[in-house]
Amino acid sequence: MPLFSRNNGASFRNEIIAGVIGYLTTVYIVVVNGSILSEAGITLQAGMIATILASFIGTVLMGIIGRLPLILIPGMGINALFAYSIIQGNGLTFQEGLLVVLIASLIFLVTAFTKLGTLLKEAIPDSLKHAISVGLGFFLILIGLEKSGLIHNGTNTIIAIGDFGSPAILVSLITLFIAIFLFVKNVPANFLITMVIGTILASLFGILEPRGNTIDISSTSLLYVPSFTAISDLSFWLAVFPLAMILIFENMGLINGQVTMLNREESYGAGYRATAISTLTCAFFGTSPTVSAAENAAVIASKGRTGITALVASGLFLATIFIIPWISMIPNAAISPILIIVGFIMVQNIRHIPLDNLSEAIPAFLIIVMIPFTYSIADGMAFGFIAYPIVKIALGKKKDLSMAIIIISFLFICDFVLKITGI
Numbered sequence: 001m002p003l004f005s006r007n008n009g010a011s012f013r014n015e016i017i018a019g020v021i022g023y024l025t026t027v028y029i030v031v032v033n034g035s036i037l038s039e040a041g042i043t044l045q046a047g048m049i050a051t052i053l054a055s056f057i058g059t060v061l062m063g064i065i066g067r068l069p070l071i072l073i074p075g076m077g078i079n080a081l082f083a084y085s086i087i088q089g090n091g092l093t094f095q096e097g098l099l100v101v102l103i104a105s106l107i108f109l110v111t112a113f114t115k116l117g118t119l120l121k122e123a124i125p126d127s128l129k130h131a132i133s134v135g136l137g138f139f140l141i142l143i144g145l146e147k148s149g150l151i152h153n154g155t156n157t158i159i160a161i162g163d164f165g166s167p168a169i170l171v172s173l174i175t176l177f178i179a180i181f182l183f184v185k186n187v188p189a190n191f192l193i194t195m196v197i198g199t200i201l202a203s204l205f206g207i208l209e210p211r212g213n214t215i216d217i218s219s220t221s222l223l224y225v226p227s228f229t230a231i232s233d234l235s236f237w238l239a240v241f242p243l244a245m246i247l248i249f250e251n252m253g254l255i256n257g258q259v260t261m262l263n264r265e266e267s268y269g270a271g272y273r274a275t276a277i278s279t280l281t282c283a284f285f286g287t288s289p290t291v292s293a294a295e296n297a298a299v300i301a302s303k304g305r306t307g308i309t310a311l312v313a314s315g316l317f318l319a320t321i322f323i324i325p326w327i328s329m330i331p332n333a334a335i336s337p338i339l340i341i342v343g344f345i346m347v348q349n350i351r352h353i354p355l356d357n358l359s360e361a362i363p364a365f366l367i368i369v370m371i372p373f374t375y376s377i378a379d380g381m382a383f384g385f386i387a388y389p390i391v392k393i394a395l396g397k398k399k400d401l402s403m404a405i406i407i408i409s410f411l412f413i414c415d416f417v418l419k420i421t422g423i
Helices: 012-026 028-040 044-066 078-089 094-113 116-123 126-148 167-184 190-204 234-261 265-285 296-301 307-327 332-352 358-374 377-394 403-421
Strands: 072-074 151-153 159-161 290-292
Touching: 012 190, 012 296, 012 307, 028 044, 028 072, 028 078, 028 190, 028 307, 028 332, 044 072, 044 265, 044 290, 044 307, 072 265, 078 094, 078 126, 078 234, 078 377, 094 116, 094 234, 094 265, 116 234, 116 403, 126 151, 126 167, 126 234, 126 332, 126 358, 126 377, 167 190, 167 332, 190 332, 234 265, 234 290, 234 296, 234 377, 234 403, 265 290, 358 377, 377 403
Parallel strands: none
Antiparallel strands: 072 290, 151 159
């Protein structure tokens, strides 16, 4: 299919408008992802530059290879997995974490060009896939509440409510309720508006911290070299698995749903392959992998139909690099409500879990609970994947177990044994 065609009702005017709307609804990721990457060992500005470049290249690939009006940005939940679980949880350096991204992306790439993706999709139970999304959602909510100051480490409890007399917490609270109002009213670019309002409130309350007024674009900020120093550790490979699995299943769902909305199911393969290639570039730009943005629903509703829409949005993303000094001033009070709402969106997947079927519900429940409670996505997944065959065997449902599930469970058990023995 050509890059632009009027056969599907497209027009250049609509393509440009849809590209601008798509950009406005997703540009929040530059600040939010940059903030999360700063927890992984790089500066906020470097994280923002990495996010911009990955979004730019990924969306260009989607426009040219996929011929679809879809925007690719670093995935929410995946960025938390990268920063808090893969790097902080496993004690990896930033460059070692990028190698995890590289290998997981290569696995994703293989599934995009072979039948392996379909085999994996059928081997992993849907209940566990949905449980991972729900667990990630609760994890994002926890991070958002923590960043806002609404919760903190308690003196006599694990978690306590924050001091509502603090100006920073008041700004976070007001911004959160404004964000909820804008979200439920389905206001276009509601996340962007939330960040603007939150920043203005922070300025009015006198808590806005000025950042640098220059852009530091150096070789270390543009390209990174993944480090192989931890590749011989089993924990490294156990970090690769959850990332690869989430990339495969999340993108399968997103791309399939979006091409269905476009009534272009025949473009699924091209879009899926473009997404896989995009994730591979992220390892060198210095960010967690990209996914097809959930906000693409707004792009499609704006009558974006071809790759021209993606190219317009990608150009705007690249131009964002010139306003980094200003957007880097956006405080946590303006970012945290977005994390909380995105977490809520992901938690809604719980409705797809058959809670009346104990053999599916108990392992799923363990994943959902243990991801936020252990502050580790990989460890939370481990509890569910280990419990799954145990519960199935206990209920006499061994026939429901695939060899893939058994192998994955065994690997997670090995990881726990290594942690216990300190090897």
